[in-house]
Amino acid sequence: MAKTPVQFRLNGSDKAVFVDGGENLLNALRHGVGDTSPKYGCGQGTCGVCTVLVDGEPQLACLTLAETCNGRSIETAIGLSDGPNLHPLQMAFMEHFAAQCGFCTSGMLMAAKALLDRNPAPTRADVAEAISGNICRCTGYEPIINAILDAASWYGAPGSGGQSRARV
Ligand code: FES
Numbered sequence: 001m002a003k004t005p006v007q008f009r010l011n012g013s014d015k016a017v018f019v020d021g022g023e024n025l026l027n028a029l030r031h032g033v034g035d036t037s038p039k040y041g042c043g044q045g046t047c048g049v050c051t052v053l054v055d056g057e058p059q060l061a062c063l064t065l066a067e068t069c070n071g072r073s074i075e076t077a078i079g080l081s082d083g084p085n086l087h088p089l090q091m092a093f094m095e096h097f098a099a100q101c102g103f104c105t106s107g108m109l110m111a112a113k114a115l116l117d118r119n120p121a122p123t124r125a126d127v128a129e130a131i132s133g134n135i136c137r138c139t140g141y142e143p144i145i146n147a148i149l150d151a152a153s154w155y156g157a158p159g160s161g162g163q164s165r166a167r168v
């Protein structure tokens with residue numbers, strides 16, 4: 001089967017892959033460029049573990065055709081930290097014990113990042129809505145919501161740059 005070349009920015013770096021017709025973005029990321037931070041769960045758009053940002057918008061990578069991402073900018077959980085400096089969301093998830101098995105975490109982080117990027121001062125209801133497509137079987141959601149609200153208090157803090165929260 002003929003392959004199609006696709007080029008995109010992934011966490012700020014140029015990437016090029018050949019994809020099959022109908023291949024989804026999740027497969028292209030995990031097996032094409034080796035970024036396994038977006039997880040494979042249901043493969044049907046119902047669990048949210050594959051959530052990535054495409055041009056800043058959260059998308060389910062399992063339902064996104066890789067070809068449609070040509071020339072676009074993609075963010076995944078592996079790109080959140082800056083070397084040893086964790087992203088505020090990662091720090092807050094750690095401090096609030098918002099990850100147990102961790103399988104939902106990368107998708108949760110990206111859904112939360114999309115929210116905080118557009119609304120750095122969300123309400124609890126805003127957070128709940130933003131992660132409503134992301135299933136967690138471990139935490140009961142409260143620690144996750146608390147972590148995102150805590151990260152929000154950091155997000156626009158002077159000196160945070162809206163990005164990195166130094167490890168303490
Ligand atoms: S793997 Fe994409 S929504 Fe479940």
Ligand code: FES
Nearest residue numbers: 100101136137138
């Ligand atoms: S921490 Fe286990 S599914 Fe969310």
